[in-house]
Amino acid sequence: MSSRRSEVPRFGHGSRVPGWDDAADLRKDPAVVPDAATTPVPADLRAEIESHMAKYPDHRSASIPALAAAQRHHGWCSPEAIEQVACVMALTPGYLFSVASFYDMLETHPVGRHSIFVCTNISCSLCGADDLLAAIVDAADGDPDLNIRSFECLGACDIAPMASVDGVYVGPVALDEVGTLVAQIKAGEAPLPARQLGGRAVAEPLAAIPKGPTTYGGQMPEEAPGPPAPVEQQSPIPLQDADQSEEGAT
Ligand code: FES
Numbered sequence: 001m002s003s004r005r006s007e008v009p010r011f012g013h014g015s016r017v018p019g020w021d022d023a024a025d026l027r028k029d030p031a032v033v034p035d036a037a038t039t040p041v042p043a044d045l046r047a048e049i050e051s052h053m054a055k056y057p058d059h060r061s062a063s064i065p066a067l068a069a070a071q072r073h074h075g076w077c078s079p080e081a082i083e084q085v086a087c088v089m090a091l092t093p094g095y096l097f098s099v100a101s102f103y104d105m106l107e108t109h110p111v112g113r114h115s116i117f118v119c120t121n122i123s124c125s126l127c128g129a130d131d132l133l134a135a136i137v138d139a140a141d142g143d144p145d146l147n148i149r150s151f152e153c154l155g156a157c158d159i160a161p162m163a164s165v166d167g168v169y170v171g172p173v174a175l176d177e178v179g180t181l182v183a184q185i186k187a188g189e190a191p192l193p194a195r196q197l198g199g200r201a202v203a204e205p206l207a208a209i210p211k212g213p214t215t216y217g218g219q220m221p222e223e224a225p226g227p228p229a230p231v232e233q234q235s236p237i238p239l240q241d242a243d244q245s246e247e248g249a250t
Contacts, residue, residue: 123157
């Protein structure tokens with residue numbers, strides 16, 4: 001097997017991840033909180049943002065989940081999306097853009113519908129992540145629907161080399177599985193069901209999130225409604241069904 005590591009791009013600062021290169025436009029007028037009378041906000045997006053705001057004593061703490069909700073709605077944190085979040089949260093678009101441009105899972109440019117983040121940090125790198133990234137880029141063949149990028153440690157080093165596919169962790173991914181993986185993503189199927197972190201056995205199956213007060217403070221009286229965090233989501237297709245469909249295809 002030939003190594004393709006030299007083909008993985010490095011950015012100016014020597015890293016494989018892009019970093020923060022967009023300079024602020026200091027010629028712009030100071031932003032103001034958008035006028036609710038002239039800023040239409042989809043009802044479901046407004047409800048989701050408000051549900052996140054209700055979870056925190058300082059509603060600015062909901063900026064990240066609110067922006068993530070807007071990104072799911074619009075496909076990226078577009079100027080329109082940021083205006084809508086700013087309107088609901090009574091913040092300036094500039095404040096929210098500073099948050100969106102810092103966190104690299106919030107997209108401030110249009111991207112493909114499917115996010116494929118290949119970890120190229122140390123553990124994955126030592127296990128062939130550069131080859132994996134190059135192979136996925138090759139297999140995608142320029143499909144604009146796929147947002148493929150390298151990423152810093154995704155916290156699943158024990159399944160290196162790994163990738164996050166629309167928030168579903170898969171690994172270790174072998175090079176000869178890349179064609180199947182990309183075909184599954186394009187078809188909207190569960191990515192490599194047998195390689196999903198969510199389907200792995202755990203050391204302590206009875207382990208549960210502690211009930212009641214923790215060392216981090218008292219328990220919240222009740223959970224405000226809202227979708228799960230945008231990372232580490234379960235595959236939308238139940239693993240059992242996905243396994244069966246995979247078996248049927250072979
Ligand atoms: S180094 Fe890849 S998940 Fe940690």
